[in-house]
Amino acid sequence: MSQIVTLQAFLDHWAGSDPEKAAIASTVRTIAGTGVGIADLVARGPLEEGLARIHGSDPNGGGDTQKELDVIAEEAICAALREAPVAYLASEESEDLIALNPKGQLVVAVDPLDGSSNIDTNVSVGTIYSILPFTEADRDNPNAAVMKPGTNQLAAGFLAYGPATILVSSLGNGTQVFVYDRESSEFIMARDQVEIPVETREYGVNQSNMRHWDEAMSGWIKDCLAGKEGPRGKDFNMRWVGSMVADAFRIFTRGGVYVYSSDKRKGYENGRLRLIYEAFPIAMLTEQAGGGATDGKTRILDITPHHIHQRIPLVFGSKGEVEKIASYY
Template sequence: MKAVKTLGQFIIEKQADFPYAKGELSRLLRDLGIAAKIVNREVNKAGLADILGEAGSVNIQGEEQKKLDIYANEQFISALKYGGECCMVASEENEDYIHIDSEISREAKYIVAIDPLDGSSNIDVNVGVGTIFSIYRRISASGKANDSDVLQRGTEQVAAGYIIYGSSTMLVYTTGKGVNGFTLDPSIGEFCLSHPNMCIPDDGVIYSINEGYYTHFPDGVKKYIKYCQVEDAKTNRPYTSRYIGSMVADLHRNMIKGGIFIYPLTASAPKGKLRLVYECNPMAFIIEQAGGKASNGYDRILELEVTELHQRSAIFIGSKNMVIKAEEMMACFSPQLTRKNFEGETCLQ
């Protein structure tokens, strides 16, 4: 019989990997795991409870909030408040930061940015949704945490992860030393290590993009889509188009099978659609730790300057060689670049 290792046991074992940690980060990850179990319970009985459909409110992104959006947001914030290891939460669902001003949390060392329920438009049709979280070490000396604590580049993350609520519920996270996945065993109520040392293949045959917006895409993206559709035995093309509409679900599939997820600039979203702090940075950290690559089409996501809490970005993320090829296509059609690294056949393939 293979020994079962729970998330809690694994975190404690790995605690020695953090030279500055004294257990706070381990407890913070535990708190996020507890909230994930509560949200999972509600997601799995959504059809039997009065938590489906619109909540009748709009979040700061201008999006209609689902009832489960609000529920998940409340559960994660509550878990972080009472855990005592987090001094400030930034949530996609809230306009401003949430300061945790209790005596135990005021001087806590960590900031959490979270998208409580990614892909919530899929809730009503029983399609996979998820949670994305990112953890930073506060840089302000004392008192209330401030802008500088959360508006850090993605390279400064100390941990990031996602939870996918699907046919099974998985928590996948990294602390900068590889990626590990844990599947929730409902019989014992614990996340158990099921996918140690996760690695995304360097190449894949899946591309994930909402092709309904094709006419509004930049020329480089259109060129890459056409490249994916051309038959070529040497590169296993044509590739397969798979798009769920939940970044967590699409990227989790590509993490395991190999592939690329693209959400580019469009005419209606000239700065990009996905949020840099809550979605792009944490997912980029995870994918890079798994051996993949993430960029905005030109520059590494984790090195982008963060100037606003709800800042948006384009993203090209997934298998390393697929992202590199997409970047080459973008460079061919970019007036901002010299093309010196991309001259010749690449632009014409």
């Protein structure tokens, strides 16, 4: 890039003198700044004893194992957002919404540490967030603020803690990528308008679960595996990290499609990813970059949640392949 653009400058320019946008910008800055501290902790790896230690199980009735770093990340984000214009925090790690700033006009939904099962394997993990409006009508029932379709999001993004600390962000005007520069202690814009290629020959899926899939998903993968000689008429490559922020960033970088379907295993019948904390923000980022996101049958952003910890199947990435997968249903 010929001109260096910091996250601060980008947000200030976008917000201008609009107080509502300024509140969103302040919240994005707060989350990004907190992410730097989480990234530093992740970078210590095995030197920071106990990060992968099981802290507890089933904190929100979903059957997930909670790691020590899940809790640390949530506490850091919660503490930082108390100083932001955020009324409540909805976290994947907590059963109920957490009250923050009584004067806040926003709600943040967050997966504090996506990919925490990979903490002790030196694989990229991250933080996923969604920013929503909090109105006077929501004050008597704060849950109502997050129980709305994904189209209600004001902003979304994720931080990936890997070789570089990356922020992928959307304010509803495209999707941008920022990289944390440790020399200047600033997030610097690396890409101002991400465009996910419409077509792809690459997919990410945990193929070991194929025997549990339904007929539609099994049919799609079989046709991909058939390669040039099959009905798709082309060869595909599979890339799967198992940490969604890492798999997502690959798609935002070079295209592809991510698939996490429902299946016949107990606890997976309705999918495994969280609608509010994972699917909604990833879907917004993807659509703002020209891609698509579906549960196989319905556009993700059109779904209205029925529970704050609702799970869902998720397919996102290159629009042509997302639509092809949906056609199998």
